[in-house]
Each structure stands twice: as C-alpha cells, then as structure tokens.
Amino acid sequence: SPPALREAIHLLETDGLISVRRGNVGGAVVHLPSAERTAHMISMVLQTRSATPADVSGALLHLEPICAGMCAAREDRETEVVPYLEAAIRTQSEEFDNLSRYVPNARRFHEAVVSRCGNEPMILVIGSLELIWSAHESSVWSDEASPADPMNYNTMRAALRDHQRLLDAIRDGNETRAVRLAQAHLAA
Secondary structure, eight states: OHHHHHHHHHHHHHTTSEEEEOSTTOEEEEOOOOHHHHHHHHHHHHHHTTOOHHHHHHHHHHHHHHHHHHHHHOTTHHHHTHHHHHHHHHHHHHTTTOHHHHHHHHHHHHHHHHHTSSOHHHHHHHHHHHHHHHHHHHHHOOTTSOTTSHHHHHHHHHHHHHHHHHHHHHHHTOHHHHHHHHHHHHHO
16 A cells, blocks of 8 residues: 555665655665664664673674684785775874874774675674774774874874784785784784
8 A cells, every 4th residue: 555655665765775856757766785774773783782882892802803814815815905904004104193083094904804804794794893883983082182192102003013914914815813913903
C-alpha cells in the first residue's frame, strides 16, 4: 500500500541508503552503504552496551596489528600498501609542528594500515572502529598542548619513528615483525 511504501522509503532514507529528490525530475537515488554509516550504527550499539572509548581502544589494540601483518603478507604490497603508508608518514612529517594537524595525520597512517590490508570484512569492521576512535581522539586532543612541551614532542617523535619502522617491516614482507611493532606501538 502507498503508506507502507512511504514508510519503507523513509526508513531507507533515514539509514542513508537512499535520498529522495523532490520535483518533476525527482525520485529516489540509491547510495551504497558506507563505513561511516556502519561506524555510526556500531557506535550506537556500543553506547547501548555501555562500552567506553577504552573498550574501543582495547579492541583496536588487538585487531589493528592483524591488519599490519596482512599488509606485510600481501604480494602486491609495493603498489597497494607501501605508497599509501609513505604518503601518510610524509604528511605527518611535513606538518609535525602543527599539533592540530599532527593527530589527524598520525591517525591517517593507522587508517591506511587497516584500509590496505586487503580483506573487505576486516576493513569494514576494524575501519568502523577506527572511525569511532578517531572521533573520540579528535575530541580529546586540542591545539592547546604545545609540541615544544618535551612530553608531547617526544611522544610525537616516537610515534613517527614507530610508523616508519612499521612501514619498513611491511615493505620487507615481515609479517611477524609488523604485528609485533604494531602491538608495541599501540600499547605505548
């Protein structure tokens, strides 16, 4: 019936799967499900289960190193992984002194490790957790902290070194070392 159809279209629109254009050239436009939408849904479920940012961080502590190992194991890592990680490190280095840019740039390295692992279910699930963590991290970090502060500067410099070491392990195809380095970096 028309009311049931309108309700179904409204539900699909609410879920971001379609958008409805009005007018004589209007109609429904179908959108593919996105990682952002998946992250939003996972975030709502986590909130109903009283999960904390520490829970998300803990999950990433165990899951992201798996993606690092998968990146190192890829036969096509020289073209499908390494250039993306190099670009993230390059941007991170170039904007090192700008704390408001450093944190998102460092986060892009982690997102690249996940997004280039080559396994779509891992990319979707872990990528969604990355998006949730990124939103939390962005709300915590501010540009009030100064990179000249030795603790921040040293922490940022150590993270950049860790990213380079992890890139080297992935480039070398050393899956075990990539997993170990990612675990140590995330634990730190």
